[in-house]
Each structure stands twice: as structure tokens, then as C-alpha cells.
Amino acid sequence: MTDRPVRTRYAPSPTGNPHVGNIRSALFSWAFARARDGQFLLRIEDTDRNRYVEGAVEAILESLRWLGIDWDEGPDVGGPKGPYFQSQRLPLYREAAERLIEAGRAYRCFCTPERLDALRASQAAAKQPPGYDRRCRGILPEEAAARAKDEPFVVRFAMVLEGSTVLEDVIRGQVVFENALQDDFVVLKSDGYPTYHLAVVVDDTAMEVSHCIRGDEWISSAPKHIQLYEALGWQQPTWAHLPLILGPDHKKLSKRSGDTALLDYRDRGYLPEAMVNFLAFLGWSLDDHTTILGVEDLKRHFDLSRVVPNPAVFDIERLNFLNGHYIRAMDGERWVQLVAEWADRGLPASVPRPLDERVIRAAAPLLRERVTVLGEVAGLVEFLFTYDAPAYDTALLVERIGDAAVAVRVLDEALVRLDAIPEGEWSTPAVEAALRGLEEPLGMKLRKFIPVLYVAVMGRPTGIPLFDSIGILGRERTLARLRAARARLG
RNA sequence: GGCGCAUUCGUCUAGUGGCCUAGGACACCGCCCUCUCAAGGCGGAGAUCAGGGGUUCGAAUCCCCUAUGCGCUACCA
Numbered sequence: 001m002t003d004r005p006v007r008t009r010y011a012p013s014p015t016g017n018p019h020v021g022n023i024r025s026a027l028f029s030w031a032f033a034r035a036r037d038g039q040f041l042l043r044i045e046d047t048d049r050n051r052y053v054e055g056a057v058e059a060i061l062e063s064l065r066w067l068g069i070d071w072d073e074g075p076d077v078g079g080p081k082g083p084y085f086q087s088q089r090l091p092l093y094r095e096a097a098e099r100l101i102e103a104g105r106a107y108r109c110f111c112t113p114e115r116l117d118a119l120r121a122s123q124a125a126a127k128q129p130p131g132y133d134r135r136c137r138g139i140l141p142e143e144a145a146a147r148a149k150d151e152p153f154v155v156r157f158a159m160v161l162e163g164s165t166v167l168e169d170v171i172r173g174q175v176v177f178e179n180a181l182q183d184d185f186v187v188l189k190s191d192g193y194p195t196y197h198l199a200v201v202v203d204d205t206a207m208e209v210s211h212c213i214r215g216d217e218w219i220s221s222a223p224k225h226i227q228l229y230e231a232l233g234w235q236q237p238t239w240a241h242l243p244l245i246l247g248p249d250h251k252k253l254s255k256r257s258g259d260t261a262l263l264d265y266r267d268r269g270y271l272p273e274a275m276v277n278f279l280a281f282l283g284w285s286l287d288d289h290t291t292i293l294g295v296e297d298l299k300r301h302f303d304l305s306r307v308v309p310n311p312a313v314f315d316i317e318r319l320n321f322l323n324g325h326y327i328r329a330m331d332g333e334r335w336v337q338l339v340a341e342w343a344d345r346g347l348p349a350s351v352p353r354p355l356d357e358r359v360i361r362a363a364a365p366l367l368r369e370r371v372t373v374l375g376e377v378a379g380l381v382e383f384l385f386t387y388d389a390p391a392y393d394t395a396l397l398v399e400r401i402g403d404a405a406v407a408v409r410v411l412d413e414a415l416v417r418l419d420a421i422p423e424g425e426w427s428t429p430a431v432e433a434a435l436r437g438l439e440e441p442l443g444m445k446l447r448k449f450i451p452v453l454y455v456a457v458m459g460r461p462t463g464i465p466l467f468d469s470i471g472i473l474g475r476e477r478t479l480a481r482l483r484a485a486r487a488r489l490g
Numbered sequence: 491g492g493c494g495c496a497u498u499c500g501u502c503u504a505g506u507g508g509c510c511u512a513g514g515a516c517a518c519c520g521c522c523c524u525c526u527c528a529a530g531g532c533g534g535a536g537a538u539c540a541g542g543g544g545u546u547c548g549a550a551u552c553c554c555c556u557a558u559g560c561g562c563u564a565c566c567a
Contacts, residue, residue, distance in 0.1 A: 013567050048566055113565070120564090129492045130563060154565050172495070181493060189565040196567050220494060220562040243496080244561070252561070281502060281515090288504040291515045308503075311560065315501045318516045328529075369529040400526090435525075450525050462527040 004210040006038025010064070010071075011200065013045040014056035018063045019260035020314065021215060021245040021253045024279045028242060029213040030069045031280070031302035038210070042074030043203060046087045047193045063262045067272050068295050073207075081207040086199050089206075093194035096202050096232060097155045097187055101141070105231040106187060108144040108153040109136040131183040132156065155188035157197075157228065165223035169239045170304050177223040185224055197221060201228040204237055212237040213304070216244050216311070217252065240304050243283045244311040253314060265319075269342060269374025271330075274323040282312040292325065324372040332365075339364040339377055343385075346378025351385045359384050362472045366464040383458040384472055389481045390459035394488045400451035400461055404489055410452045411486040413438050418470075419479060428471035435467065456485035 010026035012018055018026075033040040042064070044057055061076060073079025083089060100106035109132075111119075116132070123130045136144070137158060147153070159182045167175040187198035194202070204212060212225075219241045229236045245253045253260050265275060276295050284307050286293060327335070340360045344353065363381050371377055383390055398404045417434040435453070439446055451461045457469060457478065470478050 011567095015567075045567070051566060109565095116565085124491085127491055131492095156565095175494070177493075183563080186565050191565080193565085195565070200567095215561095216495070217561055218567090222494095241495085246560075250559070278502095283502090285503055285514095287514095289514045291502090310496050312503090313501060315516070318502065321516055324529085370527065372528095432525080446525055454526055460526095464527085466525055 004208070006033055006036040007041065007208050007210045008033040008038065008213055009041040009043050009204070009207065009209050010069075011043040011045050011203075012060050013048065013051070013196075014053060014060065015048075015051045016053050016056055017059045017261035017263055019253060020262050020265075020279065021260070023063055023067070023262045024245055024282055025213065025215050025242055026064060026069060027067065027276065027279050027298075028284070028302070028304075028307070029211075030071075031298050032211065032213060032304055034299040035302045039072040040070070041079065041081070041207060041209075042071040042084060043207070044075050044085045044087075045196065045199065046085055047196065047199055049191070049193070059263065066263070066266055067276050086194070086203065089199075089203065090192065090194075092202050092206065093188065093198055094192070096198060097194070100157065100187070100231060101155065103231065104141075104158065106155050106157050107137050107139065107141075108148055109156045109184075109186075110139075110144075110147060110151050110153045111136060129181070132185075134184055137184060152190045154186045154190050156184040157187050157224070157231070159184055159224075159227060165226050167219070167222045167226060167239060169219070169222075169241055171240050171242065171307050172219070172309050175219065175222070179223070182223055182227075187228075197224050197228065201225050201232070201234070205229075205232075205234045209237050211240060211304075213240045213242065216241045240307070242307060243309055245282055246311050246313045248313065248316075250313060269376070270319065270323050271326045271374075274319060274326045277322050277326075278319045282314070283307055292322075320372045327371055327374075328368055335368060336361055336364045338374060339367060339381075342374045342377040343381050346375065347382060347385060351382075355385065359472060362468070363464065366468055370464060380464055383463075384469070387477060387480070388484065389457060392455060392459035396455045396459075396461060397452055397485055397489060399455075401449060406449075407452045408486065408489050410438070410442060410449045411456065411482055411489070413441055414453060415479065415482050415486065418475075418482070421475065423475050426471070426475045428467050431470045432467040452485075453482070456482050 008029040010029050012022055012026075030040045032038075042060075044060070046052055046057075057075065064071070071077070073081060073084065075084040078084070086093075097106060101108070111132075119133060120130050136156070139147075144153075160179045163179050165177045165179055165182070167177070169175060185197055186195050188194055200212075203209075222239065222241070226236060247253045247260070262275070266272070273295060276298065277293055280293055280298050280302070281291070284302070286297075286301055286306070340355065340357070343360060344355055347355070359381075363384060367377060367380055370380065398407045401407050401410070414435065417437060418431065421430050421434060435450070436446060438449065442449055450466060454461050454463060454466055457466065457473065463469070473481075
């Protein structure tokens with residue numbers, strides 16, 4: 001079973017933006033294939049025409065690309081086992097269904113949706129486990145074939161009724177399912193499309209997938225797939241059911257719980273390397289101490305044997321930490337570009353474009369240690385791109401220092417000292433020297449009075465370093481802001 | 491309801507019978523550094539390993555029971 005060359009796949013259905021849980025499965029499948037020098041393929045499971053969402057396929061490709069996950073075969077690049085859209089592989093599924101019928105392992109079912117609903121309702125009312133009652137399983141093959149000519153039908157798999165089906169899972173070990181409890185599930189729908197169960201078995205076989213790596217929500221269906229493999233006489237892949245990713249509410253992450261689409265994280269300013277690092281450790285670990293791991297190392301060292309069986313809660317704090325880490329670790333020029341991009345994206349339309357690159361370059365290093373998510377960039381640099389300080393509450397000027405009269409003195413003294421710097425000598429060191437020189441006349445430490453100046457200059461008591469900010473801002477704008485602040489205090 | 495899975499600090503995890511009076515990381519708290527805020531450095535608190543029975547000289551690690559949580563239970567994946 002494991003002697004085959006490693007081939008794994010990610011097989012999403014195009015029903016929307018892939019969420020982080022799905023992508024984590026893709027990441028693990030991909031990393032496993034890469035670590036084993038195998039191949040990774042992408043297959044679109046578009047067998048449900050009702051749930052198909054326009055643009056979803058592109059969103060899937062984009063999600064993977066963003067994280068740096070590449071595939072050897074897939075809908076866009078093709079490959080020897082194509083096509084990679086299930087909707088284009090219909091004959092394969094029909095053929096398999098035919099074989100199953102002929103072998104007596106599947107049968108046509110003519111029960112109407114109404115009857116099925118009624119059946120479920122009565123089972124629920126009687127507190128019986130729901131499931132198809134196998135009414136059509138007894139229909140003679142010839143009769144079924146005849147009725148099929150003008151009656152709608154589905155094809156159901158005839159489950160083995162006795163004994164048990166055993167799943168050998170590399171993450172969970174052996175899981176035993178009683179056959180008597182299994183349902184005669186549908187393999188081919190009345191519209192001729194296969195259900196997931198049939199399609200996944202047919203395609204994984206045809207595409208020579210060696211390891212079926214998927215979310216734990218599938219483990220209950222595993223006996224269906226295993227029996228399908230047995231009935232068709234095909235070799236099972238190695239099974240690996242990954243632990244679920246839970247939301248803060250400890251429920252399975254889903255579109256409904258919001259905040260789960262992978263691309264939303266990109267749009268909020270998370271870095272792909274942070275996301276990969278974060279996702280990699282949701283259910284897996286390298287050893288007893290590694291927490292920072294690049295994608296290259298993941299590709300090299302990932303292994304299913306170190307995947308844990310228990311579900312993991314998605315902890316945004318940890319993602320934030322990693323994002324900040326990668327921001328600080330990245331190449332300086334890339335950081336400048338990101339700052340430019342996010343400032344441009346986030347600054348109000350009233351700020352003239354293009355943005356002054358010199359300002360961006362000067363501010364970028366100051367932002368590095370203060371940004372955890374790129375979306376914060378614009379708010380931190382806005383004051384550098386406007387003439388006046390951003391709007392602020394006058395009370396802020398006094399808040400930290402505690403006394404309006406003292407704040408007034410600070411502003412007056414600062415004004416005198418800064419005004420004394422000639423235009424040509426305006427620089428960060430000159431500003432710093434001037435402001436530090438205030439300690440003596442004011443009779444207080446720099447740290448004590450500087451919050452007043454922060455507010456006057458940037459509209460808030462915290463932000464990127466003041467001396468640099470004033471240096472970038474220039475003489476005229478700085479003095480204007482200090483005077484404006486002074487005027488506010490009467 | 492049935493079936494299945496899971497259960498180590500708040501969170502992600504290390505741990506496969508003695509190295510564990512349970513290690514790392516995030517978050518939290520404190521100190522240092524410091525022009526604010528951060529970042530960084532140092533330190534702290536935080537898990538009777540869900541509970542109860544066994545097995546064993548010895549259990550977080552093996553077995554059983556219970557509890558709790560989650561997943562599945564469609565002509566959706």
C-alpha cells in the first residue's frame with residue numbers, strides 16, 4: 001500500500017472561497033508529497049451543480065499560489081491523468097456505476113425525494129436512526145433496467161450487511177465500523193452526476209493517488225469508500241484523516257462562523273509565510289521546540305507520523321505573533337514595497353498620489369517593529385502625508401502630563417527651540433538635540449513631557465519615533481502643528 | 491437518538507513505562523532597555539496530564555468505565 005510512488009491531491013469543490021481548514025489540508029498533502037519527492041495534484045470536485053459558485057475555481061488557485069503551494073497536475077496545467085474537473089469525467093463514473101450494478105454491488109433506486117423525506121421524518125419521529133430502507137434493493141435487475149428507460153432513478157451502493165469494515169488510518173490507527181449500521185448511499189445522482197463517494201474513489205484510483213489526506217469530517221464516510229474500493233477490486237490509498245481546525249467557539253471552522261476565508265487574511269495584511277508557518281503547526285510539529293519554520297523546511301521535514309489526532313483551535317494571537325516576526329525578518333527592500341503598497345491602499349483619497357517615495361522609505365524602518373498586520377500601516381503614517389495633524393481630541397494633549405499649564409509650557413518651549421533650527425539644518429539629530437535640551441528649562445525628563453509633542457505632531461500619544469517623524473515632517477509643518485496645538489490650549 | 495473521533499498550562503504543542511517534582515511557543519504579569527508605542531533581553535505565574543478504576547516495582551504514556559467536547563448521520567462536499 002505504501003510501496004507506490006507518493007501522489008497526493010487537494011480536491012476542493014468550487015463552492016466559494018476556500019477556508020483555512022481546507023487549505024491546511026492542502027498544505028499538509030502538498031508538504032507530504034514534497035517531503036517524499038512525490039507529486040501533488042489538484043482536482044476540482046464540481047459534481048454538485050447547485051452549489052457551484054462562479055469564480056470559486058480561481059479563488060482556489062489563488063489561495064494555493066499565495067501560500068506558495070504548487071501542483072504538478074491540475075485544471076490549469078493539465079497532466080497525464082486529466083481532465084481535472086470531475087464534471088468532465090462523467091463517463092468514468094457511469095462506467096464504474098455500471099460495473100457495480102452488473103456485479104450486484106449497486107442497484108437503481110426509484111424512490112422519490114418525497115418518499116425519502118417522509119421516510120426520514122418518520123424515522124426521526126420514531127427516534128430511529130435515519131437511513132434508506134433499501135426498498136429498491138430487491139427489485140429484479142431486468143425490471144430495474146426496464147423502468148430506468150422512462151423513470152428517474154439514482155444508483156445506490158449495496159453495502160455489505162454483515163460484519164465490519166476496518167479503516168487503517170495513519171493518524172488514528174484502526175477504526176472499526178459495523179456494516180449493519182451503514183447506509184446504501186447514492187453513488188450516481190438522478191442527473192447522472194456522481195456523488196463525492198463514487199467520484200473520489202474513481203478519480204483517486206485513476207489518478208494513482210497513493211495517500212488520501214483529508215479532514216476528519218470524512219472519517220465517517222470512510223467505510224463507504226473502503227467498500228467501494230473492495231467492490232471495484234481496486235487498491236485503497238493510505239488513509240490519513242487530519243484533525244479538524246476549530247474556531248474560537250470550539251466548533252468546526254466553517255464559512256458560517258465567518259472570518260475563515262484564507263484570502264481574507266491576505267487582504268487584511270497577513271504574510272503568506274506567516275500563514276504557512278501558522279497552519280503548519282495546527283496539528284503537526286517538527287520537534288519539541290521549533291515554532292518558527294519556513295516553507296522550505298516544511299517541504300523537507302513534514303511527515304504524517306507527527307500529525308496529532310486531536311482538533312486544534314485557531315488562535316489569531318499566534319498568527320499575529322508570527323506575522324510580526326516575519327515582518328521584522330524580511331528583506332528591507334521588500335518591506336519598503338509593502339509599506340508603499342499598504343499606505344497607498346489605506347490612506348484616504350484626499351491624500352494626493354502618488355505617495356512621496358522618500359517619505360515611505362524614511363518611515364518604513366520605523367514601522368517595522370510596530371506593525372503586526374499590514375493593515376495598520378496607513379494609520380501609522382497618515383500624519384506624514386497631510387499638512388495638519390490628523391484630527392484629535394484636545395484633551396489628549398493634557399492627558400498624560402496631567403496639567404494643561406504644563407502642556408502649554410512644553411509647547412511654548414518646544415516651539416522656541418525648534419524655531420531656532422534653521423531650515424537648512426533641520427534633521428533628526430538636530431531635532432533630538434533641541435528637544436532633549438528642553439529637560440533643563442522644563443525641569444522634567446524627556447519621557448515625561450514628550451507625549452504632549454506626540455499628540456501635537458501625530459494626533460495621538462503613541463506612534464513611530466518622534467524625532468524621526470519631525471525630521472521627516474519638516475520645519476514648516478512641525479511648527480504649524482505645534483502652534484495649532486498651543487492655540488487649542490488657549 | 492445512532493455511529494465515530496478526541497481529551498497534557500487560556501491556546502498550539504513536546505512527551506509512546508522510569509530522563510517529567512511534565513519541556514517549548516503564543517497570550518498574560520514583572521524587571522531591564524527606552525523619546526511614546528513597540529521590538530528585544532531577562533524572569534514569573536500558569537497543566538494534581540478530563541474523572542474513576544485497574545495492570546506494573548514504577549503510568550501523561552497500557553487496559554476498562556464514566557464524563558465532556560466535537561464530527562458525521564442528504565440525489566452537499
